[in-house]
Amino acid sequence: MQTEITTIPELLIKHYGNMTAVARELGxxxxxxxxxxxxxxxxxxxxxxxxxxxxxxxxxxxxxxx
Structure with a gap:
């Protein structure tokens, strides 16, 4: 099983710069x-x-x- 490793800047790109959405996803x-x-x-x-x-x-x- 392969684990996906990412960073917060990559998640910000995924969420179009929405910091609140990234924070919600990460808890x-x-x-x-x-x-x-x-x-x-x-x-x-x-x-x-x-x-x-x-x-x-x-x-x-x-x-x-x-």
């Missing part, structure tokens, strides 16, 4: 769609089987304070 907020709309190559996210997967960013340091 996420419209702001989330807007956040990843410019990630054309999918380096920060991907969509597989109708679910959005995002990259986690590491914030700050490992807790070592001087």
């Amino acid at each position: 996420v907020y419209r702001a989330t769609v807007r956040k990843f709309a410019r990630d054309l190559n999918g380096s920060e996210h991907l969509v597989s089987r109708g679910q959005l997967f995002t990259m986690c960013r590491q914030r700050g340091t490992s807790g070592n304070k001087l």
